[in-house]
Amino acid sequence: MSRTSHIRRVLEQPTFNKVTQCRILLVGAGGIGCELLKNLVLSGFRHIELIARDSALKFNPDVEIIAHHANIKDAQFNVEWFQRFDIVMNALDNLEARRHVNFMCLAANIPLIESGTEGYLGQVTVIKKDLTECYDCQSKPTRKTYAVCTIRSTPSSPIHCIVWAKNYLFNQLFGEPEDEPLDNEMNNDNAEEIQILKRETELLKEIKLTMGSQEYAEKVFKKVFTDDIERLLTMEDVWKKRRPPVPLTYNDINKLSSNGKNGRDYNNDMNTLKDQRIWTLEENFNVFVDSINRLSRRLLEEQKVNPEAVLAFDKDDDDVLDFVTATANLRAKIFGIEQKSRFQVKAMAGNIIPAIATTNATIAGIIVVQAFNILRNRLEDCKTTYLDGSRRPCLLINESLNGPNPSCSQCRVNYYILRINTKKATLKDFLEKILNSNHEQGLAYGNEVTVEKGASIIYDMDFDEKLDSTFEQLDITNGVFIKVTPDDDSNQFPAVFNIFHRETFDSQDSWYTIEGSISETHVSHIKTNSQNTVTESIPTHKRKIETTDMELDEQPSTSYKKMELDPEYIVVEDDIIMTEDGPKSVITLD
């Protein structure tokens, strides 16, 4: 019997053929991703691409596994690229990347299998444009944010101190300092406070120049735990209704802690107990001093190689976690707030979701079941499956897939790919010849539309200055999305155009092509099916195509890297919701 005899026998040949031929995109190689990759290979899938930060694997040599060590949000993974796949599978750990892949799959009209786990709980669902609910059809809880003044001046709970240690002080000293959103929050009541906070940050920058010196930790300590607190105390109004903070004094604690110079000792008993109990003031002090020295050494070392180097918060980095724990606890002490153990701080600072192998294995199995259903063209057999291993008498609970939410801004949208010469085509051309209802093969959107690129409006009825600008002048270049929203009275869905620059077209009088996946309730406007291609002739002399030497393809070349053998790839999984986001947000963890 051959390797795949079991699966061929159970699936039967026609479905098994589809399995061997279809192209799978797997996004994420954490707990679920690694299990899933293994299941896919064993189930006979032969064309798999994986996007993950890093992972090294070798499987059956007959299987083509292409690993992209990259962020799914990189420009190279555009709609065209997504369209190369038959099924996309998400094995992600954060909302932002999930939303991104959801959007790309809607735009590319590719089925997406979405999944997630938390402890004993898990969930798998299937998303297909126009047929099911998409990831954004139901609003997701947003991350809690805190007012700057709460974090910087008037903390009242442990999380405030942890956020201060992690987002403010750590970044000021070792990382990329956040742009202070202080001005945005300024009002009459807190103007004085904001001024003080700004000065605090400036002074800290001066101290930072002495990094690496013997007194560095002491200077930082005096600055943030003594001087800044004393300055805060001068704002008497603030403390009328609150318990005023009590500054700490470096020398006093230093005397108390006889082990001040051997701060590293505690690391030798870094067992569960040490991690899970609340440290004393002296312990916090020692860890604070020691971790600052460790982090300074590391940063200076890195800066020798790259002067721009910074350290990033990583909850699994012992030095960083020590620093955040000790710093948050010292601040908590000052403000009379409950202190937390290192174990607790890790969870609070890292937004850790408990993860276990068992749940991930089950979910990875269900994902493949759903993939088989998709390949058999039996979307009606796909279900949202919930695993609840803890409480319910049934382990798995199914729900039929819901239809799209009629007011969803992500999936109740027509997605088009528009190939056009962005150097020549103007906004007016786009509006009149492509969107305009009067034209024979226009998209029938009429004139009363709003055109947006990202958050900025390019055109609406009251703003038509840009009509004669070319796409390029409007910064609408290769890969950019623009959104067209019809006015309120229209029963049409908004349209999203993914723009690709193209210089030449097959026929002499063509000047653009459009491909689209059109939401079903909108098809009455256009007599095409969901995968339509419309090629248009050039209507006016102005649009005559001129061939130039311009590069046609501005796509960065995709770097492929074959995986290499590493049998230890399975580590205790790490499903985390990332908080240290920003534009560089990483999609997976190893």
Added chain:
Amino acid sequence: MDKTQKYDRQLRLWQASGQTALESSKVCLVNGTATGCETLKNLILPGMVLAEKQSIFVDNNNKINIIKSNLYLGIGSFTILDGKTVEASDIGNNFFLDAESIDAPRAERVAILLQELNDDVKVITTDLHEKPLLKLSEILWNAKIPLIVVRTVGFVGYIRVVLPEHTGNVYFNTNVVETHPENISDLRLDTPFPALLEYAKTFDFEKIDSLEHNHIPFVVILLKYLEQWRNEHGNKLPSTSAEKNAFKQAIISGKRVPDEENFDEALAGAWKACSVTKIPSEVERIYNDAACSNISFESSSFWIIARAIHDFVENEGHGLLPLAGSLPDMKADTQSYVALQTIYRQKAKEDIASVRAHVHKILSSIGRPIDFISNQEIESFCKHAAFIKVIRYRSLQEEYITSPKKSEIARWIRDPNDNIVHYLLIRAIDQFYERYQRYPDAATLDEEDGGNESEFINFKSIVTRLFNDYGIKEIPSHVDDFIHETCRAGGSEIPNIASLLGGLVSQEVIKIVTRQYIPIDNTTIFEGIKSTSTTYSL
């Protein structure tokens, strides 16, 4: 990598006590099939290594013949019992086998490869001869060793948890202590104990300044207003919704400024404060169980502690369980929060001490040494005294022979969407194997017409006989498709179903080992085409 870091994510789920339980348990896998190995992998990854206890996995692709002594081999490690050698088809569906493994005794290869996953694990392989599952389960049942039976046939998976009613071994009873209730806060606001009342009285709501006023813990606020209410209402708690609203109004009127968070917390807790603390009736039944009344030398630690708590409730507890002693987060200054926390913890400690005294009295009355039950176990039990659960399983003997649930099964089978059909078909496959020493093979891939008809007829006759045994005279028409499907799948295990079942089964093992959450009672069938699962008590 130290253990705290390595196991960080799971420690957050089952705590150090769960991790200790896992690491000190031992697993024996009978047959290293794909599903078996997936299961073991899921147990090795979380660190299941050293052993004081042992459980058994059976994947009955082979018939099993285990002599009892095999179960005690390999202290501190996994045991895999398997007599088969590796075939090429095993490599396809079993991630833990590589091309070099072909023809090696399967158990040996599986052991070596599993060992690489976690250097804390040692694997022992044992040659194994085939004999029926029933015989094994009988041995295990008598030895009070938990058994989980797992099968995968094509798209169908089957899990049966077989645990004795209760056991003499503290680590192996069917009693789940830590069920992880969402909210174990037990504040005793309706029946405050003296230390709590005394502390509440130290707050003078009128005299303190506004900073102190908005830091009065909500527990104290509720106690004050409840006392006030009782004084005005003949010592009764607010009970009707009108009364509860009036009670809330009283709290609102106590605010000095509208945005006092601590008063808002008190309002949020007002409804709960008005309800009488009592023992949940299903928990009360456990404390009144015959196993609790008839404590003997054979009694497990669970029942001894349960009896001690029963005695506590009758005496010191004045009708209430020992206090859990935990306090939720609240708006308060550190000093009063810590003071309050200390008061609750102190009371919980006193209650535990009383229970411990009862435990020791019971132990000496049955001739057990005091250290038969650790203080830690008593503490953990007391903390979750309101959340214990007992499951009494049926044995496989009962299920198959002495009292099969014939009428239920005959009823369920009439529903075309019911998964019970797969239970019967998996049993039919076993019977087929027993007769022909192989699985049915109705379809070979070379045959265009999709199958070997005589094989199907042979299989169907076994199915018919089995259905007759369950009083099902006529096989419902919808069952025919499933018979075909099962016959075609034969003994095939497919990787994603193996992964899925491996996940589910290991989760059950972890629940049993850590005694957290509630294991299934007693059979789950998964059907991977519609991806439905059903749990039956068979």
